[in-house]
Amino acid sequence: MVQLHQNVESAKNQNQAKEDQDAQVKGSLQKIKNKFIVMSGKGGVGKTSTSVNLAIALSEKGFKVGLMDVDLHGPDVPRMLGLSGMLDLNPNRKLNPMKYSENLATVSIESLTPNKDDAVIWRGPIKYSAIRQFIADVEWGELDFLIVDSPPGTGDEPLTIAQTMSDAKAIIVTTPQEVSLADVRKSINFCKTVKMDIFGLIENMSGLECPHCGKMIELFGSGGGEKTAADADINFIGRVPFDLNMVTAGDSGTCFQKKYANSPVTLAFGNVAEKMGELV
Incomplete structure (x- = not known):
């Protein structure tokens, strides 16, 4: 008894x-006006760099932005923003997101682990709980946008976001090549299955301007993202070219958009942020 x-x-x-x-x-x-989850069907298409640069572009336009890294097994957001250290507690016993600028703050599992090289070996229920804690136990405050950087695929992390944020919209990132597009179609079907609105599709690494002759080199083909969006009847919201300086900036944690303010990449992210800003 x-x-x-x-x-x-x-x-x-x-x-x-x-x-x-x-x-x-x-x-x-x-307290958050607009929520977006940035998804990709496969890894290596530049999903995290897209999340980071969209968040920066929105914050530069004066919006209050939160960036939540739910790629629990491969968290890269803090490093790409040049942030280090651990999150701290405020008097309300909530975690303060790490400040990148006056308008942009972020939370990542990397900012909660003392050894950044430790592997996160978690099953679904723990990941579900951790993501909900990123929302409940963090002092996000009033935000115009929350950008959620999700791992590749259609597993626990995007499913948890879909179940927890019923009004979240998806931004799907792909490269023009067919291998990536085949997986992106799975992401599109995932969103339809869980009834998540798709804000649009971005074609990343869409051509490289030759530094010698100025001609465009189609590294991964061209037009595949736009055609896939048209076939699926979703918005095609931007084409971001490949830029070698983007790789260097991401590795060093420096802001590409500030250093190369007039580059086609910066302008492309600015255009997407402009479309997102129309929602506010």
Whole structure:
């Protein structure tokens, strides 16, 4: 009898803890006007650099932006922003997101692990809990945009976002090559299955301007992203060219858009941010 009573009390406590977290999640999300999840069907298409640069472009336009890194097994957002150190607690016993600028702050599992080279070996339920804590236990405050950088594919992380943020919109990133496009079609079908609106598709690494003659080199083909968007009846919102300086900036944690303000890459991200800004 004693054991049964203890089990009942334990279940009550667990239910109460879940209700408390649900309330905190709802409270945090109510303060955020627009939520976007940046997805890709496969790795290596520049999804994280797209997330980071869209967040920077929006913040440079004066919007308050949060950037949430839910790529729990390969978190790169802090390094690409040139941020280091650990998140700290505020007097409300909530985590303060790490500030990149006056208008942009970010949260990543990398900012919660003392050894940045440690592997995160988690199954689905733990990942679900961690992502909800990124929302409930972080002092995001009032935001115009929350950009969520998701890992490649259609697994636990994007599913958790879809279930937790019913009004989130997807931005899908691809390269022009068919291997990437085949996986992107799975991402499009994922969004349709979970009833998530797709804001649009971005074709990344879309050509490289030859530094010698100025002609465009189609490294991965051309036009595949735009055709896929048309076939799926979703918006094609931008084509971002390949730039070797983008690689260097990401590795060193320097802001590409500030250093190369007039580059086609900066202008492309600015154009997408302009379209997103029309929602506010």
